[in-house]
Amino acid sequence: xxxxxxxxxxxxxxxxxxxxxxxxxxxxxxxxxxxxxxxxxxxxxxxxxxxxxxxxxxxxxxxxxxxxxxxxxxxxxxxxxxxxxxxxxxxxxxxxxxxxxxxxxxxxxxxxxxxxxxxxxxxxxxxxxxxxxxxxxxxxxxxxxxxxxxxxxxxxxxxxxxxxxxxxxxxxxxxxxxxxxxxxxxxxxxxxxxxxxxxxxxxxxxxxxxxxxxxxxxxxxxxxxxxxxxxxxxxxxxxxxxxxxxxxxxxxxxxxxxxxxxxxxxxxxxxxxxxxxxxxxx
Amino acid sequence: xxxxxxxxxxxxxxxxxxxxxxxxxxxxxxxxxxxxxxxxxxxxxxxxxxxxxxxxxxxxxxxxxxxxxxxxxxxxxxxxxxxxxxxxxxxxxxxxxxxxxxxxxxxxxxxxxxxxxxxxxxxxxxxxxxxxxxxxxxx
Ligand SMILES: Nc1ncnc2c1ncn2[C@@H]1O[C@H](COP(=O)(O)OP(=O)(O)OP(=O)(O)O)[C@@H](O)[C@H]1O
Ligand SMILES: [Mg+2]
Numbered sequence: 001x002x003x004x005x006x007x008x009x010x011x012x013x014x015x016x017x018x019x020x021x022x023x024x025x026x027x028x029x030x031x032x033x034x035x036x037x038x039x040x041x042x043x044x045x046x047x048x049x050x051x052x053x054x055x056x057x058x059x060x061x062x063x064x065x066x067x068x069x070x071x072x073x074x075x076x077x078x079x080x081x082x083x084x085x086x087x088x089x090x091x092x093x094x095x096x097x098x099x100x101x102x103x104x105x106x107x108x109x110x111x112x113x114x115x116x117x118x119x120x121x122x123x124x125x126x127x128x129x130x131x132x133x134x135x136x137x138x139x140x141x142x143x144x145x146x147x148x149x150x151x152x153x154x155x156x157x158x159x160x161x162x163x164x165x166x167x168x169x170x171x172x173x174x175x176x177x178x179x180x181x182x183x184x185x186x187x188x189x190x191x192x193x194x195x196x197x198x199x200x201x202x203x204x205x206x207x208x209x210x211x212x213x214x215x216x217x218x219x220x221x222x223x224x225x226x227x228x229x230x231x232x233x234x235x236x237x238x239x240x241x242x243x244x245x246x247x248x249x250x251x252x253x254x255x256x257x258x259x260x261x262x263x264x265x266x267x268x269x270x271x272x273x274x275x276x277x278x279x280x281x282x
Numbered sequence: 283x284x285x286x287x288x289x290x291x292x293x294x295x296x297x298x299x300x301x302x303x304x305x306x307x308x309x310x311x312x313x314x315x316x317x318x319x320x321x322x323x324x325x326x327x328x329x330x331x332x333x334x335x336x337x338x339x340x341x342x343x344x345x346x347x348x349x350x351x352x353x354x355x356x357x358x359x360x361x362x363x364x365x366x367x368x369x370x371x372x373x374x375x376x377x378x379x380x381x382x383x384x385x386x387x388x389x390x391x392x393x394x395x396x397x398x399x400x401x402x403x404x405x406x407x408x409x410x411x412x413x414x415x416x417x418x419x420x421x
Contacts, residue, residue: 210395245327245399
């Protein structure tokens, strides 16, 4: 029964002093954020949230996890996502909720009759505050993984080295995701530049293990299917010794210690091929 | 292989649950072997062996813990690495150690190759997990 009395009391005071509370709430957070968000925008955001929370409480009471809080929760998630994207901290984001406690405290906490209602309301706000942190973290994770993907794209350039020759300087770890990106870019560039030779340079790959080797082989096979020849360059002495000890065989794939040697080899082959073409015509 | 368990107490432990953890474990091995003054060739061999065993632990053992320690024995110093998982174990070690044998779609060179890359190689396996210990001596 007391829960119902508390709920009624809260709804009454939140309704009666709406404008007053809302203004204070907006001001408190506005001070916190020091002008990084306009007061008008903030007021609008918090106004919507205030209405949603008030409505939820009057419909179904103070259980923030209940279905009646659905709208309030989605507003909060939206708010947290925006804050995360705008670069606010998770603390600042959670404060947006917790600050409402401070606003209500002087009017409710003082009297025995309303103190209980205040405590229950505070608990509700704690729950909602945690929700913002969760949503905030999830958004940041999304941002990070999309940045990682962009970085992957950026860090796998495929360049035209010469007429008929494209180069793929690999730097870092060659995992499955990376291999996929490299392969797609290489095949596309071969077509776009009408090239017959590809040089995959692994100077920047610190560890060449069976996984990397398998990925390299897969890339070479794919390029072959497009009629291109691949040369693997940048095999440093310590990598060469390690590959041999591991037992990896690159078969008939030509390898070179330097990119320059590989390019020379590719150009020689191209020259021979054109010669053959000319002879074939005669 | 000599028991480096005591030295292992001071070891760095890296939990491996995904492929970026394998990269971190590899980096720890690289850093420690660099600091111990190991030659570039030996460093590269050790790090590559760690890469193979770390990935096996992740793929077939469902993840586990890698421990890395600088150890000494008599006059020489080296790096000790242990890979411990609680996976299903290896049914037939002899087969698994054969060049080119894989139960999945690898090259089947990880275990046998890793053994060739290091100076000491020790493997214990059973239904409650697999532990591989390796040592690469300095210079
Ligand atoms: N920690 C482990 N737990 C269970 N099974 C393992 C473990 N390590 C290796 N194995 C088994 O031994 C086989 C051989 O391992 P190995 O590393 O030599 O080859 P691979 O992993 O299949 O291929 P790759 O050449 O890419 O390493 C594996 O296919 C797997 O069945
Ligand atoms: Mg393996």
